[in-house]
Amino acid sequence: MSYTDLLKGRHSEPQRIYFITTVTYQRQPVFTDLYCARQLIKILQHMDSSQNTSTLAWVAMPDHLHWLFQLGDNSSLARLMNNIKGRSAYEINKYMGVSGRFWQKQYYDHAIRKTESIKQIACYIVANPLRAGLVDNIANYPHWDAAWL
Numbered sequence: 017m018s019y020t021d022l023l024k025g026r027h028s029e030p031q032r033i034y035f036i037t038t039v040t041y042q043r044q045p046v047f048t049d050l051y052c053a054r055q056l057i058k059i060l061q062h063m064d065s066s067q068n069t070s071t072l073a074w075v076a077m078p079d080h081l082h083w084l085f086q087l088g089d090n091s092s093l094a095r096l097m098n099n100i101k102g103r104s105a106y107e108i109n110k111y112m113g114v115s116g117r118f119w120q121k122q123y124y125d126h127a128i129r130k131t132e133s134i135k136q137i138a139c140y141i142v143a144n145p146l147r148a149g150l151v152d153n154i155a156n157y158p159h160w161d162a163a164w165l
Contacts (some may be wrong), residue, residue: 028094033127034087036082036126037080037124039119040118040120043079046118047079051111055111059104060100068091068096069086070088071084072084073137073141075144082141084128101123
């Protein structure tokens with residue numbers, strides 16, 4: 017699927033819940049470095065604290081991010097993703113002593129419909145490390161709260 021195809025029909029709606037997947041440039045496993053993963057997490061937390069988003073679930077995989085959130089009233093999806101990608105690229109490239117592209121240009125977004133289960137999508141996101149063989153059990157994963165289900 018081309019970048020132009022991903023843009024077709026893209027619409028940003030305040031207070032809408034979105035599921036985003038974005039991938040590092042050339043699928044470099046940058047987030048295996050704990051510092052890099054923490055920088056990305058800090059930026060997501062900043063988006064929540066500045067009321068641009070309200071995060072419901074996320075996982076940083078070695079080469080991509082899955083993120084489920086509710087968009088704030090004063091932000092657009094395009095502006096939000098540009099901000100997150102730009103800030104994280106700057107901070108992580110600076111730390112790694114490199115320059116250039118950090119993220120792939122496109123990202124996948126899905127606006128959650130009222131008929132879809134937010135819990136099922138959150139479970140899919142949180143279970144991603146299990147499916148990839150990165151963890152043995154998500155119940156013991158430090159950022160997972162099974163009581164949420």
